[in-house]
Amino acid sequence: MAHPDAWLDEVHPSPYAEQLAQGFRALRFGPALEREYRVYVLQDSLVLKRIALSVAMVLWLAFAALDFVMVQGPQVWGMLGVRLVVFALLAICAWPMFRRDCLRLTLPLSLLCILALGVGAALVVGIAHRADPTYPYEGLLLISMGAYFLIGLRLGEAAGCALLVLLSYVAAELWAGLATPQLINNCVFLLFSNLIGAVGCYLLEFKSREHFLISRLMRILADHDSLTGLNNRRSFNRQFERLRRQAQREGRSLALLLCDIDHFKAYNDCYGHQAGDGVLQQVASLLQAVGRRPLDMAVRLGGEEFAVLLYDIGHKEARQRAEVLRSSLEQLGIRHERSDTASMLTMSIGVACFLPGGEGGFAQLYEHADRALYEAKAFGRNQVVA
Numbered sequence: 001m002a003h004p005d006a007w008l009d010e011v012h013p014s015p016y017a018e019q020l021a022q023g024f025r026a027l028r029f030g031p032a033l034e035r036e037y038r039v040y041v042l043q044d045s046l047v048l049k050r051i052a053l054s055v056a057m058v059l060w061l062a063f064a065a066l067d068f069v070m071v072q073g074p075q076v077w078g079m080l081g082v083r084l085v086v087f088a089l090l091a092i093c094a095w096p097m098f099r100r101d102c103l104r105l106t107l108p109l110s111l112l113c114i115l116a117l118g119v120g121a122a123l124v125v126g127i128a129h130r131a132d133p134t135y136p137y138e139g140l141l142l143i144s145m146g147a148y149f150l151i152g153l154r155l156g157e158a159a160g161c162a163l164l165v166l167l168s169y170v171a172a173e174l175w176a177g178l179a180t181p182q183l184i185n186n187c188v189f190l191l192f193s194n195l196i197g198a199v200g201c202y203l204l205e206f207k208s209r210e211h212f213l214i215s216r217l218m219r220i221l222a223d224h225d226s227l228t229g230l231n232n233r234r235s236f237n238r239q240f241e242r243l244r245r246q247a248q249r250e251g252r253s254l255a256l257l258l259c260d261i262d263h264f265k266a267y268n269d270c271y272g273h274q275a276g277d278g279v280l281q282q283v284a285s286l287l288q289a290v291g292r293r294p295l296d297m298a299v300r301l302g303g304e305e306f307a308v309l310l311y312d313i314g315h316k317e318a319r320q321r322a323e324v325l326r327s328s329l330e331q332l333g334i335r336h337e338r339s340d341t342a343s344m345l346t347m348s349i350g351v352a353c354f355l356p357g358g359e360g361g362f363a364q365l366y367e368h369a370d371r372a373l374y375e376a377k378a379f380g381r382n383q384v385v386a
């Protein structure tokens with residue numbers, strides 16, 4: 001039976017596959033992936049954080065109403081004062097949290113809100129316990145569980161907040177003069193609840209990290225050809241439109257090289273399909289070398305047809321690059337005794353260009369390059385037509 005992680009071989013080398021194979025029990029990736037994951041978590045939990053903040057504000061007001069019912073005496077005004085300050089702080093945090101461009105602020109604001117709720121609740125309990133030691137303290141549990149499960153914090157952040165809330169509670173109870181056995185009992189209860197929260201939060205974060213890595217790998221698998229590792233037609237179609245718009249915006253040109261190996265059927269028939277696969281991989285490496293800048297793109301369109309999209313390159317230079325590509329395959333000297341064109345494997349290339357300010361879309365550029373490729377084949381193969 002195949003090893004359950006055998007599929008990772010298909011996406012090697014990839015930092016996501018390597019991290020998945022290495023494991024992440026300490027809930028930490030390598031520095032670059034860790035940065036990417038943190039941005040992903042922030043984006044992913046933004047809606048959750050907004051909902052949690054709205055619910056917290058409503059509940060906080062409901063608890064304020066409950067204070068009125070449960071506590072008779074002047075302390076209620078102190079409790080309400082604390083509730084009011086915390087509510088005002090939540091309202092101030094809510095404003096940037098609901099703006100579109102708030103991503104940078106969401107983590108510090110979430111931490112501030114949960115700490116304000118926790119320390120505020122501990123203070124309210126302390127004020128109440130000075131007069132009535134039977135006043136419930138379990139609201140603190142809700143806040144700790146919210147930190148662990150509700151607002152999309154990572155384990156370290158959630159546990160840090162819950163610990164500070166617990167310490168504030170102890171300080172408030174010492175100030176209130178709560179009997180030591182009751183304080184110990186309450187603290188043990190809160191500590192055990194924190195333990196359960198931390199274990200649950202660890203498992204959630206572990207799954208979230210695993211999901212992050214697997215979803216990135218799935219995207220790579222969906223966008224790349226498994227034999228050559230080049231982009232496939234689907235990602236080419238999608239990214240072409242993005243690059244075309246960028247080229248138009250920046251007044252740059254865009255060149256498309258359509259490449260087709262000559263007499264590849266005959267090569268397969270003569271040397272076998274596996275040797276043919278090896279050749280496709282070698283050709284892919286040549287294409288990658290030609291389209292190696294960040295905005296270039298090397299693609300396997302299907303079978304023995306490839307494309308290279310070159311950003312910010314004019315007609316003349318595109319033709320030169322195509323010529324380099326054609327001759328680099330020739331120079332590999334892969335024997336092809338059944339070729340009518342040459343004694344070695346060759347390819348034909350059609351070139352077309354989008355010039356700044358030019359009209360037309362993908363279909364038009366592709367049609368021009370395809371026509372040029374057809375001519376290269378018709379004129380005898382192993383050549384570039386632009």
Ligand SMILES: Nc1nc2c(ncn2[C@@H]2O[C@H](COP(=O)(O)OP(=O)(O)OP(=O)(O)O)[C@@H](O)[C@H]2O)c(=O)[nH]1
Binds near residue numbers: 260261268274277302
């Ligand atoms: N080894 C291998 N062969 C493939 C793969 N995909 C497609 N092919 C083969 O590529 C060949 C393409 O043949 P044709 O379309 O007739 O083209 P050609 O023989 O190169 O002829 P010209 O393009 O006119 O020079 C077919 O024999 C396909 O079986 C692949 O993944 N691996």
